[in-house]
Amino acid sequence: MIPVTISSGTDVFHDVDLEKSIANVEQIVAAAKQSYVKGAIPLDETDKLYDEMVKKIHDIVVMMKNPNNAYKFLKGKGIDRIIILNMDVPHEKLRTQLLVLLNTLFDIAPTTANAVIPINVVDKLLDIFENEDNLALKAHALDILYVWLPENPKVQARVMKLKGLEPFYHQISKLDTNVVHTLLDLFNKIVKEHLEIRSNIRPTSKTDSDKLILYQRIGLIERLSTTPVCNGLLNIFQTTWSYSTKDNDIIVPILNIMTKVKLFCLKNFQGNPKALELFNTLLKFVTDDKTKEYLESFKLNASEIETTLVEYVNSLKQVNDEL
Structure with a gap:
């Protein structure tokens, strides 16, 4: 089993080496996964390692309050090393903390986060939102989509190709009021964006022409004209009006x-x-x-x-x- 450093309750507001913290999480990940696969230690001991990861990642989240650390984390491939590898682990608190970290990065360093976060992360977010029973995890995934999707046609295109609009209106009945509000507000933002692009852009340059073509290929407006989507929206109107x-x-x-x-x-x-x-x-x-x-x-x-x-x-x- 790989030795790991257990937290001693260090105050993360003081000088803490971000790279060491990331490496320490990687050690814990390796130990937990090795134990899980090989059965080297009992399952409850593996859970303890995941619990320790939760603490470590919480410490990293706190470090992100310093924007310099957020940029260091992103440029040091922290997304690949910590977040992507662990979004599927069977530990809800850990996945929740990973989503909190991801959302914090978008909040602190949105431009850099958008530039370096692999687009396939949206696949995992959609999977959580559509299939996860834990409502808190659904809410965290939606919070990230709320800041990532607007004015980001490439990510929107991937969402439409993978899932379309159906998962969003199918989930309404499973969400609490605050999350429903976020979902509807996100939908409003995206629809408004597409209507404005299609109405206002006149392709006088290659950049404008490429932008218009990209939005047309997403096909959101065309989806809005279909019977299943309109019926889905009507169901949303009826369901939400009731409360x-x-x-x-x-x-x-x-x-x-x-x-x-x-x-x-x-x-x-x-x-x-x-x-x-x-x-x-x-x-x-x-x-x-x-x-x-x-x-x-x-x-x-x-x-x-x-x-x-x-x-x-x-x-x-x-x-x-x-x-």
């Missing part, structure tokens, strides 16, 4: 999404009595003067939202009457 209050603010990103997808999903909603019932209810909600003040406090255009909902209702009524 929406002015305290949790879930209605804010919901109304934002409704406004953005009307052009793509209105036809798909036609003939659906549940859709008509929902939009009628929401129209009554937004026409209340107190609701208008509430929406305006979030810099939403209450008049625009009301107009959008009127268009939804009138169109759906017309089709339903014809049927």
Whole structure:
């Protein structure tokens, strides 16, 4: 078994060698994996090694409060040496701490993190978000996607190629209110980004032309026009409206999404009595003067939202009457 250095409770705010800390984690990883594979020590002893890793990685997270350490960690291939190798280990606290570390790196050094983090890390994040039973792990994975995906078409393209939009709306019923809010807000950001790029970019240079082509290849707008995605969004609207209050603010990103997808999903909603019932209810909600003040406090255009909902209702009524 590989010898490892056990933590002595050193104050990490003082002079601590980051490289030594990374190397120490690598030693513990090697010992734990060797023991796990070969059965060299009992499983509970392996868990103790993973518990020690949790402490060490927490220390590294604290070190990241110094931006210089964040850059050193990224440039010293800390992502490859510590995070990627251990995101699949059967120890929830360890995986949670790894996600906290990754999120901290995006927070402290976003440009460098985006430049050096391998794109296949998003595969692991998606897998955690889609398949993990632990809701805290799902939330941490989504927090990272929230800062990594916007204005990052290459990573968005990989997400769309691997998973599409389905895992995101399929997970809504499994998430708590705060995580649902983050997910909906992320979706709003991405849709807005794609609509603006497609509407505003005029390929007058090769750079602009390449950017427009990249966004077109992602195909997000085309996906929004499909029946499965529109039905998935409608399910989100119905589910979240049932527990929406002015305290949790879930209605804010919901109304934002409704406004953005009307052009793509209105036809798909036609003939659906549940859709008509929902939009009628929401129209009554937004026409209340107190609701208008509430929406305006979030810099939403209450008049625009009301107009959008009127268009939804009138169109759906017309089709339903014809049927």
